[in-house]
Amino acid sequence: MQSHARGHLVYAAGGVLAVRTERGTSIVPADRVAWTPAGCTHQHRAHGDTDMRIVFLPPSLARRVPGQPAVFLASGLAREVLLALTRPGQDGDAGPDHSRSARLRLLRVLVDELREAPEQPLHLPEPRDDRLRAIARILYETPADNATLAELGKAVGAGTRTLSRLFRSELGMTFHEWRTQLRIHHALVLLADGHDATRTAYACGWANPSGFIAAFTDVMGTTPGRYRTGHRAPGHAS
Incomplete structure (x- = not known):
């Protein structure tokens, strides 16, 4: 179990992830995105041949998504942004291929897409x-x-x-x-x-x-x- 100072998104580009918090367990199949708020104690577990991508959000953008763990369906645009932000050579936070302002623009697009996406009924409360x-x-x-x-x-x-x-x-x-x-x-x-x-x-x-x-x-x-x-x-x- 771990927690982070910033909230983060976990994307299953392939395979299945399980994200466990004190509120319960969310299953994150391929093409879904799990949101874990800052300070929320959690645990990730991968099943199958899993390609897991993680993106941290700055507080200014984290305020625009739910205050509790959630799973969203990833739109085509959201998938492309997530893959761009986490492609090989990137560290999931600040990579050499994006200026800080360009990366922030991508993060804003991603958050906008998630705000429009339906939450998935994939949370099993504890x-x-x-x-x-x-x-x-x-x-x-x-x-x-x-x-x-x-x-x-x-x-x-x-x-x-x-x-x-x-x-x-x-x-x-x-x-x-x-x-x-x-x-x-x-x-x-x-x-x-x-x-x-x-x-x-x-x-x-x-x-x-x-x-x-x-x-x-x-x-x-x-x-x-x-x-x-x-x-x-x-x-x-x-």
């Missing part, structure tokens, strides 16, 4: 209640577990009504929504590691591939097959 944390541990370790909330409640010593209320009040979503989000996170990691849609579906707890494809497409806007073939990393990891 529970605080001990009972929810116990359920989270079970499902993190075995995402294919299809136990009902009532069955999980028996394992952690809480009733269904109490747990349902806690999921809504603490995490802002239902148990079903939270578990689906967790499974999508796990699916993105498996796809990055080269697994096909059928194997991924069963490993993540879907009864059949069609159910997985529908859920994945609803969140990601594309099918697992198209995502897997269209988001391969370049021939190196960084």
Whole structure:
């Protein structure tokens, strides 16, 4: 875990990144951009053949993006700016190929693009209640577990009504929504590691591939097959 004096953007040019903070974990598949504010303790983890690019924002521009961690869809222009700012020979902060003013102009364009981009529903909030944390541990370790909330409640010593209320009040979503989000996170990691849609579906707890494809497409806007073939990393990891 680490933190920085300036907020930063992390771009997955290829592969899948996971960004963990005290608020939860955000999954960052290819062509998404994760924002982590200044001073926010975080951890990056790469899955698959990942090409990770990092850009720090000056405070004047950081004020224009959210005050909490977020994931955005990268537009074509945002991708090109990110790649230009982080191409080989650049250090992610100030490189020899850009004057300071030219680099600042690129950063302004990037922030403008992100302000127009929709936030992605790829954040999995971290529970605080001990009972929810116990359920989270079970499902993190075995995402294919299809136990009902009532069955999980028996394992952690809480009733269904109490747990349902806690999921809504603490995490802002239902148990079903939270578990689906967790499974999508796990699916993105498996796809990055080269697994096909059928194997991924069963490993993540879907009864059949069609159910997985529908859920994945609803969140990601594309099918697992198209995502897997269209988001391969370049021939190196960084």
